[in-house]
Amino acid sequence: MIFQDGQKLLFIGDSITDSGRKDDPDGIGGGYVRMARDYLSIAHPAVCLQIENRGVSGETILDLHARWQEDVIALKPDWLTISIGINDEWKEVGLTKYRDTYCELLEETKKRTGASFILMETTIISEDPDDGKNERLVPYNQAIREVALQFGTILVPQNRLFTSYLREQRRRTLTVDQVHMNSTGNWFMAMNWLKACGVIKE
Template sequence: MSKWLFIGDSITDSGRNQDPERLGSGYVRMIKNELESTVQVVNKGVSGNRITDLEKRWQRDVIEANPSVLSISIGINDVWRQLDHPEMKQVYPDDFKERFEGLLNQTSKLINTKLVLMEPTIIKEDVHSKGNQMLVPYVEIVRRLAINYDAILVPTHTVFLERVKQNDVILTTDGVHMTEAGNKLMANTWLEASTPKLLR
């Protein structure tokens, strides 16, 4: 059975440890519900994770799992911690890029693993928020890495900003964590970008 592994932060986690199937209630669950039963979906999101946290568990959670598809959603906390915990050691764009490249280089040894990179979503439902302005270089890094590593790019940041402009639905509970509508937008964006290439 084809194994599709999703890794990231709390947006991916979405309460997976309280779920008997360990999928959570977020976009990963919604994607699973739309996929063929022959696909095994694994959720490896961990609340609070930054790229530095992914490094610590990459061997165990990704390399040893050897998935057919690896979807990575990271970057929100790398920016958010600069806003809500400035006293912490921060992950600035150059460091983010270097560490992300290191993880992708490790993953390139898994010759049958297809990569899916998700743009970081949003910080506040305001196109001009400080968080969204600070996200821009991180989003650009993800876009460039998708090209350099022949990965599918899921344009979640782009789609969310467009939806925020419409101001017709509440996407987050606190500017970051998803409402059902936010999770649905993430899932639909992922499916539209990825499944035509992964299920052909």
């Protein structure tokens, strides 16, 4: 397993990462972060990991930038998972600004913490894979893939996996409102993350 005993794993992003963490005594929330943490605890009980969630509902990459020192650099993670982009499309953060800010954050974090990165594609904004709304996310996900390649990070292809699943399983639902995950969607996200990290073998 790539994660080592005593390491700190930090997750940061928007509401899908947040998932009610401020109302959770553990500060983890009820979403994919909790499910990934619980799987790691069960599958690798001898490996003690510190899991931190710093997701905030409604945020864009620019909001992450504003709190990066406090919520990332100061915490000195060994591994940093980033899931951001849906609100950037909704709030019309320009693609160049999005990509440049993403790169700036990774460069600063690598220099000041030495953390390794796990980047996640966005999920979806409609459970209909043919809905044109999802097309608006295409350039943002392309930017994420380019940044992942540039920095040599692990990439979790959430958007492609969600689209493929929904195309094949049209009677299944992964969200409560076309965007935010139900329990199945959170497990799907967690499993995709665990597979990309090599914790679960295909």
